[in-house]
Amino acid sequence: VRRKPARGSYERDDIYQIVDDGLICHVGFVVDGQPYVIPTLHARDGDTLLLHGSSGSRLMRHAAEGHPLCVTVTHIDAIVLARAVFNHSINYRSAVLFGSAALISDPGAKMDALTRFTERLIPGRWDDARLPNRKEMLATSVVAMPIASASAKVRTGMPSDEPEDLGLPVWGGLIPIRQIVDLPLPDEHVPVGFALPGYLNAFVQSRSIAEPLIVAD
Amino acid sequence: VRRKPARGSYERDDIYQIVDDGLICHVGFVVDGQPYVIPTLHARDGDTLLLHGSSGSRLMRHAAEGHPLCVTVTHIDAIVLARAVFNHSINYRSAVLFGSAALISDPGAKMDALTRFTERLIPGRWDDARLPNRKEMLATSVVAMPIASASAKVRTGMPSDEPEDLGLPVWGGLIPIRQIVDLPLPDEHVPVGFALPGYLNAFVQSRSIAEPLIVAD
Numbered sequence: 001v002r003r004k005p006a007r008g009s010y011e012r013d014d015i016y017q018i019v020d021d022g023l024i025c026h027v028g029f030v031v032d033g034q035p036y037v038i039p040t041l042h043a044r045d046g047d048t049l050l051l052h053g054s055s056g057s058r059l060m061r062h063a064a065e066g067h068p069l070c071v072t073v074t075h076i077d078a079i080v081l082a083r084a085v086f087n088h089s090i091n092y093r094s095a096v097l098f099g100s101a102a103l104i105s106d107p108g109a110k111m112d113a114l115t116r117f118t119e120r121l122i123p124g125r126w127d128d129a130r131l132p133n134r135k136e137m138l139a140t141s142v143v144a145m146p147i148a149s150a151s152a153k154v155r156t157g158m159p160s161d162e163p164e165d166l167g168l169p170v171w172g173g174l175i176p177i178r179q180i181v182d183l184p185l186p187d188e189h190v191p192v193g194f195a196l197p198g199y200l201n202a203f204v205q206s207r208s209i210a211e212p213l214i215v216a217d
Numbered sequence: 218v219r220r221k222p223a224r225g226s227y228e229r230d231d232i233y234q235i236v237d238d239g240l241i242c243h244v245g246f247v248v249d250g251q252p253y254v255i256p257t258l259h260a261r262d263g264d265t266l267l268l269h270g271s272s273g274s275r276l277m278r279h280a281a282e283g284h285p286l287c288v289t290v291t292h293i294d295a296i297v298l299a300r301a302v303f304n305h306s307i308n309y310r311s312a313v314l315f316g317s318a319a320l321i322s323d324p325g326a327k328m329d330a331l332t333r334f335t336e337r338l339i340p341g342r343w344d345d346a347r348l349p350n351r352k353e354m355l356a357t358s359v360v361a362m363p364i365a366s367a368s369a370k371v372r373t374g375m376p377s378d379e380p381e382d383l384g385l386p387v388w389g390g391l392i393p394i395r396q397i398v399d400l401p402l403p404d405e406h407v408p409v410g411f412a413l414p415g416y417l418n419a420f421v422q423s424r425s426i427a428e429p430l431i432v433a434d
Contacts, residue, residue, distance in 0.1 A: 028252035
């Protein structure tokens with residue numbers, strides 16, 4: 001029996017963690033038998049996935065009509081270098097959610113949903129920025145997709161080489177990959193001496209490089 | 218007329234650059250009216266997109282049957298913080314390709330396609346690792362999707378605030394985001410003193426942090 005990295009089935013909390021850790025998702029939908037895959041931001045409210053966008057966008061109009069959707073969130077964690085080309089792989093975490101959505105029309109519920117998008121992206125931002133006015137609320141659609149089913153696929157760990165390949169003079173292991181943030185860039189309208197707010201600094205610190213990288217040469 | 222960040226139409230070379238810069242894509246396909254979105258590696262040969270995977274996988278079997286596909290590649294470049302919640306955005310580059318695929322059955326063409334996947338991921342790896350044997354070739358499917366149509370959406374630049382919001386005491390600008398690689402982690406089978414090959418070192422250097430980040434506080 002060959003050792004296989006774990007790519008098994010996952011519990012709801014594990015799947016939702018993958019969803020919540022993702023900055024964006026890819027939404028799949030079907031028009032006249034043709035699949036479309038569109039990247040967009042997402043948020044989650046319990047067992048409901050939230051999507052938002054311009055009220056006129058095709059994705060929002062289509063989703064609001066209740067057609068079936070597939071929402072996928074993927075993280076890339078490493079390139080897996082095995083001795084054999086065939087055993088090369090990617091360490092990743094991917095969640096796939098299925099369901100159909102409906103428009104959130106209640107103004108209070110819609111404002112709550114928008115709060116989730118902003119606070120999920122950068123905690124503290126909602127209370128700092130100017131909140132949506134009536135015209136902006138009308139220009140934005142939010143749809144809620146109860147998660148009808150969900151699954152995850154995860155690969156972790158080192159390469160799985162054939163035993164007979166292990167003696168080959170080929171480097172094997174992982175090249176870790178991650179998404180980081182760099183220092184914030186203020187626009188021209190930020191007054192000189194205007195300090196980065198604490199919540200933004202906290203966000204940047206939590207996602208930037210923890211320690212300087214030294215690349216071997 | 219309000220200033221709008223560029224999200225216009227793009228030439229083929231611009232679209233292909235987005236595709237080629239992406240480590241993975243998300244493939245959309247339809248089974249019985251239900252959309253599916255699956256992350257996978259891709260490669261490109263001129264106006265043809267290549268996908269590969271286990272011969273038994275649903276995606277490979279479905280793609281080989283010639284059903285319509287949508288392949289999307291997305292890069293996230295920054296979180297765009299405007300003074301108003303409504304004007305928050307993401308700087309991103311996204312390419313969407315449409316077409317239908319066919320299996321590559323010719324052994325030479327299949328080996329050429331696999332070379333592209335490996336060399337695209339890490340140039341130099343193909344000539345170092347053990348090449349696929351007959352059994353491994355049979356276990357792998359490669360499909361070629363002539364790109365029937367393609368488009369890109371790109372947002373760049375600073376936030377687009379309403380003029381009346383610019384005086385608000387709210388920080389506005391970009392939080393840049395990028396994908397980096399960390400130092401390679403050899404597995405337990407790499408002999409002590411076995412140097413990282415030059416092509417791997419070059420790859421890591423080209424994608425790691427160019428300079429240490431210092432986070433303001």
